[in-house]
Amino acid sequence: MPPLGRRRVLLLSSAAATVLAAGVAVVGTAEAASTLGASAAQTGRYFGAAIAAGKLGDSTYSRILTTEFNSVTPENEMKWDATEPNQNQFNYSGGDRILNQGISMGAKVRGHALLWHQQQPGWAQSMSGTALRNAAINHVTQVATHYRGKIYAWDVVNEAFADGGSGGRRDSNLQRTGNDWIEAAFRAARAADPNAKLCYNDYNTDGVNAKSTGVLNMVKDFKARGVPIDCVGFQSHLGTGIPGDYQANLQRFADAGVDVQITELDVAQGSNQANVYASVTKACMAVSRCTGITVWGIRDSDSWRTGENPLLFDNSGNKKAAYTSVLNALNAGGTNNPPPSSPSSPPPNPGTGACSASVTLNSWNGGYVANVRVTAGSAAVNGWTVSLTIPSGGAVTSTWSATNSGTSGAVSFRNVSYNGQIPAGGNTEFGFQGTGTGPTATPSCQAS
Numbered sequence: 064m065p066p067l068g069r070r071r072v073l074l075l076s077s078a079a080a081t082v083l084a085a086g087v088a089v090v091g092t093a094e095a096a097s098t099l100g101a102s103a104a105q106t107g108r109y110f111g112a113a114i115a116a117g118k119l120g121d122s123t124y125s126r127i128l129t130t131e132f133n134s135v136t137p138e139n140e141m142k143w144d145a146t147e148p149n150q151n152q153f154n155y156s157g158g159d160r161i162l163n164q165g166i167s168m169g170a171k172v173r174g175h176a177l178l179w180h181q182q183q184p185g186w187a188q189s190m191s192g193t194a195l196r197n198a199a200i201n202h203v204t205q206v207a208t209h210y211r212g213k214i215y216a217w218d219v220v221n222e223a224f225a226d227g228g229s230g231g232r233r234d235s236n237l238q239r240t241g242n243d244w245i246e247a248a249f250r251a252a253r254a255a256d257p258n259a260k261l262c263y264n265d266y267n268t269d270g271v272n273a274k275s276t277g278v279l280n281m282v283k284d285f286k287a288r289g290v291p292i293d294c295v296g297f298q299s300h301l302g303t304g305i306p307g308d309y310q311a312n313l314q315r316f317a318d319a320g321v322d323v324q325i326t327e328l329d330v331a332q333g334s335n336q337a338n339v340y341a342s343v344t345k346a347c348m349a350v351s352r353c354t355g356i357t358v359w360g361i362r363d364s365d366s367w368r369t370g371e372n373p374l375l376f377d378n379s380g381n382k383k384a385a386y387t388s389v390l391n392a393l394n395a396g397g398t399n400n401p402p403p404s405s406p407s408s409p410p411p412n413p414g415t416g417a418c419s420a421s422v423t424l425n426s427w428n429g430g431y432v433a434n435v436r437v438t439a440g441s442a443a444v445n446g447w448t449v450s451l452t453i454p455s456g457g458a459v460t461s462t463w464s465a466t467n468s469g470t471s472g473a474v475s476f477r478n479v480s481y482n483g484q485i486p487a488g489g490n491t492e493f494g495f496q497g498t499g500t501g502p503t504a505t506p507s508c509q510a511s
């Protein structure tokens with residue numbers, strides 16, 4: 064993601080439903096939509112743009128935005144430094160303006176981004192350890208709660224993996240709070256807004272390489288352990304070419320059980336720009352779980368890549384050859400992508416059975432995150448309460464996918480609306496963060 068006020072060095076690759084007001088051009092016996100959003104919507108996808116609240120007063124900018132796109136992403140207005148400039152003092156004015164713009168267009172709104180090692184407010188930059196972990200989870204909870212039910216998909220965590228050949232995590236103040244910080248953020252986001260798609264977003268992951276494989280391994284681990292993750296974003300800040308395995312890379316993530324989204328697409332201008340844009344679009348159209356594409360800006364003059372003219376409209380707002388190549392690729396069709404459904408509670412199950420619970424801990428000096436699995440017995444469970452004891456001197460500081468009574472000593476956790484019903488033999492999970500030493504005794508579970 065392009066930082067505000069500075070330029071990140073890119074490792075650029077080289078070579079290797081809501082239809083907006085739009086005209087329709089008749090081509091043979093088929094109808095081809097004449098705008099990006101309308102053409103994407105024909106297969107259940109979106110085509111969006113990252114936008115800045117301060118530019119909405121520009122008539123050319125706003126005309127292109129409202130005519131061409133059916134999804135919007137805030138460039139900076141929902142990041143940590145913008146939404147919580149002072150600890151526990153939240154400012155949603157810019158983010159709300161982007162949200163309202165999207166609503167007025169009938170467009171999807173992608174939330175970007177809840178946690179990132181850059182663009183943190185100064186007060187968070189000075190924190191570490193448990194204090195930072197608690198502040199980060201609180202930030203996720205508060206912001207996702209403010210926008211509850213209004214955001215199509217959140218970039219919950221952004222750019223947490225390192226470049227290079229290790230496939231490991233990036234060193235950051237957030238990473239130093241414990242390797243489970245991404246998991247904790249996703250669980251908190253799900254608890255705050257159960258209906259939003261939860262995405263991990265990164266750059267230089269466009270082809271099959273060590274970094275993208277590291278992200279894929281995290282996704283597979285999360286899916287195996289019930290950590291809520293719904294999608295992965297591929298920024299796709301490209302140079303003069305596209306990785307030869309771009310589509311295959313998208314597909315392997317889709318095969319792992321998540322949607323894939325192109326989240327920040329821009330391509331350096333050159334003789335191959337239109338072909339690269341078309342190739343990216345065709346790759347998305349060929350992967351059924353590729354739900355949409357977002358370009359990072361509207362006109363070349365709006366781009367963070369100064370001098371590279373990487374977008375679909377020139378400085379004056381005229382359509383470039385790359386625009387036509389994208390529109391043609393969208394209208395050529397591809398695999399249908401049904402409108403994404405929101406996570407929902409399972410249907411009621413008859414009867415109430417017994418339940419059991421187990422806890423696993425990820426601990427560090429002075430704190431921990433507990434993951435609790437609740438398992439139904441031979442009959443279905445319609446609701447549950449888990450009780451355990453927090454060791455002396457410690458306290459529960461945050462909870463996700465459950466509500467707690469008490470914070471120290473004997474503490475009970477009750478299901479929330481979307482995870483109370485468990486089929487016979489099935490299970491669900493919740494988690495909490497605490498200070499001190501985590502509980503080690505087997506928790507008790509009571510069905511209700």
